[in-house]
Amino acid sequence: MRFEGAFTAMITPFIGDRLDEEGFVRNIKKQIDAGITGLVFLGTTGEDVTLSDEEQMRVMEIGIRETKGKALVLIGTGSNSTKKTIEKTKKAQAMGADAALIVTPYYNRPTQEGIFRHFESISQHSDLPLFAYNILSRTGTNIETSTLLRIAGLPNVVGVKEASGNIVQMGDVIKTIKRKYPAFSVLSGDDILTLPLMALGGSGIISVASNLMPERIVALAKACLEDRFREARAIHEELLPLVKTLFIEVNPIPIKQAMQFCGFPSGNCRLPLCELRPENQKILENLLQEMKLA
Numbered sequence: 001m002r003f004e005g006a007f008t009a010m011i012t013p014f015i016g017d018r019l020d021e022e023g024f025v026r027n028i029k030k031q032i033d034a035g036i037t038g039l040v041f042l043g044t045t046g047e048d049v050t051l052s053d054e055e056q057m058r059v060m061e062i063g064i065r066e067t068k069g070k071a072l073v074l075i076g077t078g079s080n081s082t083k084k085t086i087e088k089t090k091k092a093q094a095m096g097a098d099a100a101l102i103v104t105p106y107y108n109r110p111t112q113e114g115i116f117r118h119f120e121s122i123s124q125h126s127d128l129p130l131f132a133y134n135i136l137s138r139t140g141t142n143i144e145t146s147t148l149l150r151i152a153g154l155p156n157v158v159g160v161k162e163a164s165g166n167i168v169q170m171g172d173v174i175k176t177i178k179r180k181y182p183a184f185s186v187l188s189g190d191d192i193l194t195l196p197l198m199a200l201g202g203s204g205i206i207s208v209a210s211n212l213m214p215e216r217i218v219a220l221a222k223a224c225l226e227d228r229f230r231e232a233r234a235i236h237e238e239l240l241p242l243v244k245t246l247f248i249e250v251n252p253i254p255i256k257q258a259m260q261f262c263g264f265p266s267g268n269c270r271l272p273l274c275e276l277r278p279e280n281q282k283i284l285e286n287l288l289q290e291m292k293l294a
Helices: 021-033 053-067 082-095 112-125 145-152 167-180 191-199 214-225 229-245 253-261 278-290
Strands: 005-009 038-041 072-076 099-103 130-134 157-162 185-188 204-207
Touching (some): 021 053, 038 053, 053 082, 082 099, 082 112, 112 130, 112 145, 130 145, 145 157, 145 167, 167 185, 167 191, 185 191, 191 204, 191 214, 191 229, 204 214, 214 229, 253 278
Parallel strands (some): 005 038, 005 204, 072 099, 099 130, 130 157, 157 185
């Protein structure tokens, strides 16, 4: 199983304060029709931390049922508790996920040794392929490349979602870890860094923007994987205004607003995230109209 190409970090649509299950299925089908490589459920963009246990299980159930066999399924199973992460990863495996995405433990901010032992324990209790998810801005702790190299040597660890925002570190990860473990997948966690990461030898993108424009993100990743970087640069420049605007406020506030403007199932974010500020709504709406998306 190769984890390379375009993956979408799926939003979780709501109607009021309940899951929009019908809309969720519609969004998944849109992705499948676009030829997406894989879908990521229960990640940052999916507002995992605001969902109840029952809602998380329902998202997992629908996501796997609608996607399995058509695209790869990655489930966000990480938390700041190793025990809970293991339990959730086992559930994802039992339900048929293709891989689990494990975020660096947040809030308790473990040392580098603690981070390694966290992943070591998870790998010992599950046969599911595992992705480390390195996102300093959300967790307060960076997975250093030397630590990630140790993690990459653990059973079942197949890659990393690199969202450190540091292209130098990303390059080091590719050079250091992929050289030793050629099958190790390095996926960008930032839309804006897809092109440079893949130009350095990265494997693909876990994208927020592809909720809205999966066809273009698929085309970008495919062009990069096939070394057609002139074409990839043109797609990157085409998408750049949208990508910048989708992070005008904290994710997933802007992407959910964009989905609403474009008529796709979305709903609002759950508190403590609230609606996009009026001035930013106008900026986003104007851009979507200019791009003929809304």
